[in-house]
Amino acid sequence: TQNPVRVVQLGGLMPFVREWLSERYDAPLHEDLADAAGIEVAVVGGGAPAGAAEMDALPDLRAIVNFGVGYDNVDVAEAQRRGIVVSNTPDVLTDAVADLAAFLVVDVLRGLTAADRFVRSGAWARGKPVPLTRDVRGAVVGVLGLGRIGTAAAERLEVFGAEVHYHSRSPKDVGWTYHDSPVALAEASDVLVVLTPGGADTDGLVDAAVLEALGPEGYLVNVARGSVVDEDALVAALEAGRIAGAGLDVFADEPRVPEALLQREDVVLLPHVGSATVETREAMGRLVLDNVDAFLERGELVTPVG
Numbered sequence: 001t002q003n004p005v006r007v008v009q010l011g012g013l014m015p016f017v018r019e020w021l022s023e024r025y026d027a028p029l030h031e032d033l034a035d036a037a038g039i040e041v042a043v044v045g046g047g048a049p050a051g052a053a054e055m056d057a058l059p060d061l062r063a064i065v066n067f068g069v070g071y072d073n074v075d076v077a078e079a080q081r082r083g084i085v086v087s088n089t090p091d092v093l094t095d096a097v098a099d100l101a102a103f104l105v106v107d108v109l110r111g112l113t114a115a116d117r118f119v120r121s122g123a124w125a126r127g128k129p130v131p132l133t134r135d136v137r138g139a140v141v142g143v144l145g146l147g148r149i150g151t152a153a154a155e156r157l158e159v160f161g162a163e164v165h166y167h168s169r170s171p172k173d174v175g176w177t178y179h180d181s182p183v184a185l186a187e188a189s190d191v192l193v194v195l196t197p198g199g200a201d202t203d204g205l206v207d208a209a210v211l212e213a214l215g216p217e218g219y220l221v222n223v224a225r226g227s228v229v230d231e232d233a234l235v236a237a238l239e240a241g242r243i244a245g246a247g248l249d250v251f252a253d254e255p256r257v258p259e260a261l262l263q264r265e266d267v268v269l270l271p272h273v274g275s276a277t278v279e280t281r282e283a284m285g286r287l288v289l290d291n292v293d294a295f296l297e298r299g300e301l302v303t304p305v306g
């Protein structure tokens with residue numbers, strides 16, 4: 001049975017989420033917002049923007065339900081000013097994203113993706129010597145942003161024998177070594193792993209100075225948001241040999257990856273797959289639907305932000 005409350009979908013959503021929404025609510029896929037009156041909930045997928053322009057176009061909007069733990073695509077301050085509440089999908093993707101962070105640390109140190117190319121290119125068959133790589137045990141892994149995912153990634157890396165250091169806005173009650181700035185953390189790290197939120201507060205946090213501090217033997221891993229890393233500075237640092245390599249799941253302007261990175265052997269490039277497992281995406285979708293239901297039934301979100 002259809003609920004008369006109107007829900008709009010902004011951006012791409014998983015088929016089961018779309019089906020559920022359109023069975024249960026009147027949820028057309030947003031294309032032009034021409035008939036926006038009465039729409040109270042916007043379900044936002046694929047990091048689609050939800051800012052002042054979208055809020056202007058949806059005069060009756062009361063809730064923004066974001067598919068994704070990161071909500072830098074949503075202007076939360078503007079939403080708050082308008083009395084619009086916002087939710088995200090924390091916790092359900094922590095393990096999948098933390099796994100990917102650890103896998104990329106292992107990949108940059110052990111050269112897994114590069115070794116696969118080595119076999120496929122015929123270099124191995126031709127008798128070219130196999131390049132030696134680096135141990136994970138004993139490597140200092142610097143976690144930039146020790147939130148839910150950063151902590152879970154650190155726990156995984158500790159199992160591999162890495163030594164965990166971190167930087168966060170404030171020291172946490174953990175046994176790992178705290179540094180009071182990203183530069184100090186990079187200085188101490190063999191691999192710097194970016195796990196901060198995106199948005200204005202972290203824009204360009206990993207800049208030329210941080211990369212310089214990471215040094216010619218150091219690797220950068222980013223599974224957070226492309227905006228946290230100054231991508232031009234990263235390309236320049238790789239080209240000049242000021243860092244050793246990078247493992248990147250996120251980019252400044254997805255799905256565009258700088259041509260200079262596509263050409264390089266010392267980078268691992270992934271298409272934003274941190275949460276992209278069947279189980280995790282289903283759990284994220286379910287949490288989105290729970291938020292829509294809870295808001296429309298009780299006026300409360302399950303996982304509000306801000």
Ligand code: 8YV
Pocket residue numbers: 045046047067068069070071093272274275
């Ligand atoms: C999603 C993500 O792929 O949760 C996040 O913040 O980056 C990913 O899990 C993305 O948000 C999908 O829209």
